[in-house]
Amino acid sequence: MNTAHHHDPLTRPWRGLTLLLLPTAVVAVDLNVLFLALPELTTDLRVNAAEQLWITDVYGLVVGVLAVVAGAVGDRFGRRRLLFLGSTGFLLASLLAAFAPSSTALIAARVLQAVAGATLMPSTLALITELFPEESKRGRAIAAWATTQFAFASFGPVIGGIMLHQWWWGSVFLLAVPVSLAVLTLGPRLLPEHVDPASAQHVxxxxxxxxxxxxxxxxxxxxxxxxxxxxxxxxxxxxxxxxxxxxxxxxxxxxxxxxxLLDLRILATPAVASTLTALILAGVVLAGTGFWATQYLQSDAGLTPLAAAVAFVPMGIGVAVGTQIAARLSPTIPADILIPAGLAVSAGSEALLVLVGESHPLLPLVLSYTLTGLGCGPLFAFGTHRLVSAAPPESAARAAALAETGNHVGSAAGIALLGTIGRVASEGIAAGSGTLTGSLHIVGSVSAGILLFCACLAARATLTARRRERTISR
Incomplete structure (x- = not known):
């Protein structure tokens, strides 16, 4: 094993965690950062409806597809090394996306961004397991990582709207520049390397x-x-x-x-299998809801990109508050109860979208996505840690990547699935004011059903685990 810089006084676990949260936030932001920029981008690059979906969801698809493979490479050849390589690639790809001259060039740049981004997420989480060998501190660190990932994914449209108010649509990609430079500059001093060919599995x-x-x-x-x-x-x-x-x-x-490549035996545990399923489907719901909510705020509600960004802030706040509340309640209320209860709250919150209309254009919408994010908090707080803890230490990066794959593939599928369903609904309504109201209604109904299924699945896993514990105790 080669572990570098453990004796450097600057190598402090919490400083290293702070640095690792920066690329985590940027990769998450880029998942949804273009939602509010779509109208201006569409006009500037003459993007059609099909290309809009590709531009917004190809990033999440590629990250999700390649994350597990990248995690396996990091386990084998060095997690810090892979982080630096990915940071360099992400910086260059982001510059290409910022100044893309056509929709085709932008889609290609988004693919390159995603290839690099796929190396960052499993590397950051696996390095956290190196920085925090103690179970209690590692749990807190992973909870901070999960909060950053899911909260900033929700804040993506907000950040995009604020930047769009000051600059052009391509500026949203330039956030990666200072973050990548910080990782490449400070990483060698703050982050440990882990290379153990004897225990790391062959890719x-x-x-x-x-x-x-x-x-x-x-x-x-x-x-x-x-x-x-x-x-x-x-x-x-x-x-x-x-x-x-x-x-x-x-x-x-x-x-x-x-x-x-993946030890699928960890999925034999009902709690782990239900958690991964819920992470995927929660990604579907949050991405699909976020896509249509941001479009509605600018079209039917008539808000400017900046005003729409401010109106969308509560979703990210809901996710962040939900994860923190879950962490504080966990000593007295088990995660096995908090997760299904939170998902049930989110299911009811999505159903509020059917109340959006001319008489109530904003309140049901804002309340819906705020409470949806809040209810998903326990899942995000404990889900990733549950997957990583179920895997052996030498497979930490690929276990982390499994959670990442679930989240990003779910998000990409959500934009494609709920994006298309909502578009079909809007095309069935006469053009004019209120054309996206029908989209929100159908997306809210479908999303409520998805989250209710997740809540029931998680509750069933909890009951199964309790029955098994009682059987063993006898």
Whole structure:
């Protein structure tokens, strides 16, 4: 094992954590930062409706697809080294996105951003496990990481709207420049390196390829299988078949090979499996709701980008407050109870979107996404830690990447799925004021159902665990 800089007086765990939270925040912000910039961007680059969805959701897709592979590479070849490489790539790709001359160039730059971003998230979380060997401190640090990730993902449209008020749409990507430079400058002094070829598992290239292909087919199915996409039915069928066949091959290989890319046995625990499912589906709901809420605030509500950004602030505050409340309640109320209870609150909050209309254009909307973020707080506070704790230490980065994959694929799927569903609803209404009200109604109804399913799944996992504990005690 080679662990560098442990004796440097500047290598303090909490300073290192602060530095690691910077790229975590920027990668999360870039997931949704373009929501409020879409109208200006669409006019400037002459972007059509299909390209709008690609520009907003291709980033989350690629990050989600590659995060597990990047996590495995970090476990094998060095997590700090991978963080520095990713920071350099993210800086360069962000500059390309900021000054993209066309929609095609912007989509390509977003893909490059995502490739680099996929290396940052698992690296930051795995380095936290190095900085905090004690379980109690590590739990607090991971909770801070999760709060940063999910809160700043919600703040993405807010930050984009504020920057758009002062500068052009490309300025939203320049946040990565100072953050990347800070990581590259301070990282060698504040962050430890962990390279242990003896315990790190071999990176299975075939498994990595199968995972990438299966996730890509799944996303292609979502993009082409929904109404109004205009793609041939055969493409959707082929994508679905590919996802099933390749996904089954991937699972079989993980269960039979000596060095799996992902130890799927951790998913045999109901609490872990339900947590990962809930993280994916919560990403679907928050991204889809955020997409339509920000569009509605500017179109039907008639707000400027800056005013819309201010109106969207409560969602990020709700997420941050929810995670902190959950952390404070956890000593007396178990996470197994807080998670399903919070998801039930979020489900009821999403249902409030059906009340949005001419007589109540803003209050139900703001209340809905604020309480939705608040209710998801316990899931975000404990979900990632639960996945990382279930994996062996040598696989910390890829376990962290599993949570990241769930979040980003869920977010990308949410924009594609709820974005398309909402667009179909809006096209069925006569043009004019209120055209996005129908979109919010249908998105709110679908989202409420999704979160209610998550709450029931989490509650069932809790009951199963309790019954198993009683059986063992007897």
């Amino acid at each position: 299975d290239g075939l498994s990595a390829g199968l995972l990438v292909a299966a996730l890509a087919c799944t996303f292609l199915l979502i993009k082409t299988g929904l109404p109004a996409h205009g793609s041939p039915v055969t493409m959707a069928v082929a994508a679905g078949a590919g996802a099933l066949v390749i996904g089954a091959w991937f699972v079989r290989r993980q269960l039979t090979t000596a060095s799996p």
